[in-house]
Amino acid sequence: MDVITNVSEMQARVLSIKDRKESIGFVPTMGALHEGHVSLVRSARNENDELIVSIYLNPTQFDNKDDFDNYPHQLDKDIEIVEREDADVVFAPGTEEMYPEGFCTYVTQGKLIDSLCGRLRPGHFNGVTTIVTKLFNIIRPDRAYFGQKDYQQSIVIEKLVADLNMGVDVKVLPTVRGEDGLALSSRNKRLNPEERHSALCIYGSLLKAKSMFASNVKDSKEIIEEMTSIIKKAKHTRIDYISIVNANTLEDVSSINGKAVAAVAVWIGNTRLIDNLILE
Numbered sequence: 001m002d003v004i005t006n007v008s009e010m011q012a013r014v015l016s017i018k019d020r021k022e023s024i025g026f027v028p029t030m031g032a033l034h035e036g037h038v039s040l041v042r043s044a045r046n047e048n049d050e051l052i053v054s055i056y057l058n059p060t061q062f063d064n065k066d067d068f069d070n071y072p073h074q075l076d077k078d079i080e081i082v083e084r085e086d087a088d089v090v091f092a093p094g095t096e097e098m099y100p101e102g103f104c105t106y107v108t109q110g111k112l113i114d115s116l117c118g119r120l121r122p123g124h125f126n127g128v129t130t131i132v133t134k135l136f137n138i139i140r141p142d143r144a145y146f147g148q149k150d151y152q153q154s155i156v157i158e159k160l161v162a163d164l165n166m167g168v169d170v171k172v173l174p175t176v177r178g179e180d181g182l183a184l185s186s187r188n189k190r191l192n193p194e195e196r197h198s199a200l201c202i203y204g205s206l207l208k209a210k211s212m213f214a215s216n217v218k219d220s221k222e223i224i225e226e227m228t229s230i231i232k233k234a235k236h237t238r239i240d241y242i243s244i245v246n247a248n249t250l251e252d253v254s255s256i257n258g259k260a261v262a263a264v265a266v267w268i269g270n271t272r273l274i275d276n277l278i279l280e
């Protein structure tokens with residue numbers, strides 16, 4: 001496996017893969033890899049000739065300096081994990097490569113970022129769409145893999161690819177959870193044991209939404225009230241949002257008629273976690 005840190009070297013490698021007419025599977029990450037990333041890497045390995053994983057902590061998608069500064073770093077360990085999964089290349093550029101001096105072009109999106117995390121984290125999704133566009137232009141993947149835990153991100157990227165005719169097949173794979181149900185996230189590493197225990201209220205609230213919906217409760221307000229009370233009962237929690245949205249437009253729905261998503265963002269101490277379940 002090769003570790004490439006330079007954009008032009010990465011582009012040269014991609015050209016040689018394209019010359020051989022081989023397919024490229026791509027898993028973009030910000031590092032601090034866990035089993036959720038590994039599941040993406042395994043699918044990409046199975047479905048493509050060449051597998052490229054990027055590890056780049058993208059500063060432009062952080063709306064909070066503290067979150068960026070405290071994001072876990074473990075590049076050597078990440079490279080070992082990816083190598084074990086039989087990737088061909090790790091692309092790990094520095095910020096001077098991705099945002100060289102004078103960089104001033106950003107990709108922004110309309111409507112889909114007006115709700116959920118987009119509403120509360122100004123600039124976040126413009127950072128995501130910009131870096132994903134750059135990575136797709138450099139790596140020119142046939143297929144790119146994302147996790148359902150970042151539901152809004154996956155919808156935003158699907159739309160980015162469609163609107164800008166990028167011709168990448170975006171694969172969204174199910175959220176990987178710990179045995180206790182907590183969605184795996186790089187940010188979980190920042191929770192102390194008591195906070196980790198409190199964080200279980202997030203999945204608990206989503207399961208409640210699912211069971212209410214299964215017993216024919218369609219009124220979002222009623223479901224959100226129950227979810228709120230579960231989360232408020234847990235220690236160290238502060239709710240950013242609990243929403244039920246249309247699964248495609250991400251607009252709030254007052255009553256669940258088509259495919260919807262229950263989505264939650266909660267601070268557990270100083271760590272903000274998100275999770276969701278599809279209701280259909």
Ligand code: PAF
Binds near residue numbers: 030150
């Ligand atoms: O989901 C992530 O880890 C990031 O948002 C991504 C897609 C790698 C872009 O930096």
